[in-house]
Amino acid sequence: MQGGTPDVEGCAVVSEDGLMIASAFPAAYDDGRVAGMTSTLLSLGTRTAQELDRGDLEQVFVKGRDGYVIAMNASEGTVLVALTNARAKLGLVFLDMCRAAEQLGRLL
């Protein structure tokens, strides 16, 4: 996924309870921090979607001035997360993530 989209700085697969399953991040990132924040974000996203009648959660996305954090449910109990810089083409990243999530669903 990182090869296909150069603006993706790192991506990881995290369990729903916040443990890292697999990651490909530059050394500067702390795996535990990424896993913890991803799991918290997904859990609040799920609650938000339910409370505001938006149905089952598909994606949560945080846009900062310097880039994006995008998290989505992959297979049962796992979350795929990607960190991109601010120049990332979101449509392309979403497409790559959906494909990666499908492949993960078959693998896990």
Place this chain on the structure above:
Amino acid sequence: MQGGTPDVEGCAVVSEDGLMIASAFPAAYDDGRVAGMTSTLLSLGTRTAQELDRGDLEQVFVKGRDGYVIAMNASEGTVLVALTNARAKLGLVFLDMCRAAEQLGRLL
């Protein structure tokens, strides 16, 4: 904003601490619930952006199967939130929200 984009079901201005300032939602929505979830979402989004080095928060976005929740900082201490159905054209909604946030910045 709702007039310009028919897929936007409702929008509101919420204070950072979760109180409703102004809202235009169908009767089925509970203002308190929308305000509370929006404020929590923005606060976790801010923390996520900081922890994962994405800079200051600009937007948080939750995609459910039946639609989107999009929240962004408007003026100092206020948050603009929009609920859309699943058919919404996101680019258009983002554009309308950015314009509305700018206008709010001048008003508040």
